[in-house]
Amino acid sequence: MSGEVPLGAVPRPTVSSVALLAGVSRQTVSNALNNPERLQPATLKKVLDTIEETGYVRSAAARQMRTARSGVIAYRLDRVRDGIGGAVLDTFLHALSAEAERRDYRVMLYTADSDEAELRQFSRLTRARTVDAFILIETHRDDVRYGWLSEHGIPFSVFGRPWSSDGTNHQHSLNHAWIDVDGAAGTAQATRHLLELGHREIAFVGWPHGSETGDERRRGWAETLARAGTDAPRRQSLDSWQPDGILSGSNAARRLLDAGATAFVCASDSLAIGAYSAVQAAGGQGAVVGFDDTPTAAALGLSSVRQPLDEAVGWALGSVFAQLDGAPGVPGEPSLLTPQLVVRASSRPVRGTTA
Amino acid sequence: MSGEVPLGAVPRPTVSSVALLAGVSRQTVSNALNNPERLQPATLKKVLDTIEETGYVRSAAARQMRTARSGVIAYRLDRVRDGIGGAVLDTFLHALSAEAERRDYRVMLYTADSDEAELRQFSRLTRARTVDAFILIETHRDDVRYGWLSEHGIPFSVFGRPWSSDGTNHQHSLNHAWIDVDGAAGTAQATRHLLELGHREIAFVGWPHGSETGDERRRGWAETLARAGTDAPRRQSLDSWQPDGILSGSNAARRLLDAGATAFVCASDSLAIGAYSAVQAAGGQGAVVGFDDTPTAAALGLSSVRQPLDEAVGWALGSVFAQLDGAPGVPGEPSLLTPQLVVRASSRPVRGTTA
DNA sequence: TCAGCCAATTTGATTGATCAAATGGCCGAT
DNA sequence: ATCGGCCATTTGATCAATCAAATTGGCTGA
The missing domain is CATH 3.40.50.2300 (Response regulator)
Incomplete structure (x- = not known):
């Protein structure tokens, strides 16, 4: 009987339990993580040590409640089409995921068979505040997605330039954030x-x-x-x-x-x-x-x-974060990257x- | 000036605002979504109609706070290796994402270059309660991941049988949930x-x-x-x-x-x-x-x-959900699926x- | 007639973090 | 000696949902 499930054996540490242990208040623990400069070095160290000891990690949900940020970016996963060509998007997705992690964000997947289905996903994911932003791929003519997201004020950024209905790559009437490879x-x-x-x-x-x-x-x-x-x-x-x-x-x-x-x-x-x-x-x-x-x-x-997929990912994420941080709808100049x-x-x- | 950002124009509907509109209490709205059988048909309809009208969707974060469920499953995204062979895992991931959606779950990605890095991800993701469970792939000899997750009582399920260190596919000492193709x-x-x-x-x-x-x-x-x-x-x-x-x-x-x-x-x-x-x-x-x-x-x-990747995905998710629903550590008999x-x-x- | 019960619905408490405002201590200026 | 101001830290309120317990009202049977 050694393999018992230790679920809940020790209650998960919280900001309060850590505070109690460190002999400070909840807010001080919170500040140690979010605004370390507000604390006295000695206090900061004490709190961080306690956090380390207890293995405390902020509850994503509680945090999201207050900050209205989920820390999650959505990406549509398409059905596999071509085994070889698909590798490009695979690489893109891996880079996206890795880079997002570096910035303390996560990538969540969704699927959609059509534009309408995708708009429904937009609606669900944003209304439930499950995700903060979208990274779109596979641009096409008369793409209705940019419009929807723009109207709803959801940050997003696109890998692929906007193709207008006449096939030229004139700017879309709504100018949004996009990056593409030349x-x-x-x-x-x-x-x-x-x-x-x-x-x-x-x-x-x-x-x-x-x-x-x-x-x-x-x-x-x-x-x-x-x-x-x-x-x-x-x-x-x-x-x-x-x-x-x-x-x-x-x-x-x-x-x-x-x-x-x-x-x-x-x-x-x-x-x-x-x-x-x-x-x-x-x-x-x-x-x-x-x-x-x-x-x-x-x-x-x-x-x-x-x-240059890493660059493209870096730009796309940078743009999305800028939008999240309240930058106006106008994105940093979209551009074409030169391949090598x-x-x-x-x-x-x-x-x-x-x- | 038509393209103004409508952020916050109308405050996002909540369980309370919907309740007010429908002329019932918060809990009744909650019940309409979670325990419809508890409500009188007429009340249920009234509430559901109001929900429809307002476009209300439950806040994922608030829900997660109370229920201690994130509704998210984690999957490790590997760097692309082989363009053609990779298509199998691509297909698996797509099926996983689609099937998870069908069950009101989502798939979140993480990356890891080594087993240790992956254990660190396990730790972060579970401590922050960002995810409820893991779907593991790419099993290998002396795989330390099962042990870690089992010890920590985290539900998981594996696509690929456990290979013990002598190369045979004898059962691991910890018997966990796995599925594989014969x-x-x-x-x-x-x-x-x-x-x-x-x-x-x-x-x-x-x-x-x-x-x-x-x-x-x-x-x-x-x-x-x-x-x-x-x-x-x-x-x-x-x-x-x-x-x-x-x-x-x-x-x-x-x-x-x-x-x-x-x-x-x-x-x-x-x-x-x-x-x-x-x-x-x-x-x-x-x-x-x-x-x-x-x-x-x-x-x-x-x-x-x-x-039969769809079957494998179905089994893996089924197993994980069973574990989440408090089934004991013993998974439904793991098995080999026959390919076609x-x-x-x-x-x-x-x-x-x-x- | 009224206690007792059941079903339907409501109220109160809680989850874990952060924001905003309040507190206490210490300094120099009045 | 006293007070404004500043710094570090603490307290109170809040985010949006759900759980648990309390309430309401209708109905039954002694």
């Missing part, structure tokens, strides 16, 4: 890198038109090639539109290799992995650069454009690759 | 399926020895082959050990094809994707079955063994495949 800058960087390696016939393996993110990544490649002197018809013949996926990528790359391509800029690592395998099957001549720098890409030695190309074996100069 | 049953099912298709030279593409999960999956294949009459030396020659990954998978499959294999049971979808591409490169003759039924596998038409083979193009009978 996809065009990423593919442009990749394309320049391949140009420097001596490649001239640089193809793009991208998604079908209509995806904002995808179109933007294509643009970075196209503009860079244009600047390097590749004419429009030639660019057209080096472009391709594929649903995301490894197989799509290798099929497209095979065709483009036949058309004379010697290097590939891809809209995702999935496509790039496929393209890389096609290149290797064809003798290994040809360079490939992916997008997102997923662990899989790293493992395969695939060059890839890395999104990570060069690996798939795009290193090999013998005979020079122009 | 990997051997999965690979056995896959192997039988391939036998039925007429294959006789069925290879296994698995991980190096030492991973419990991996060894178990190998066992299911080996035992089924043995039962079908394949002798040990032959089995040995059809076995392979690979670090997880697409490339590893295709390399191994190429070698095994040369050794006469006509079908492949794989320890993961990553390996299977690689094996499948090797098979296709070699003319498309040969069947492949993966493990985990990731979205990528589905997209590629790869047969795969699907883990999903047959797709990669292992369908094609002309000429029959023995």
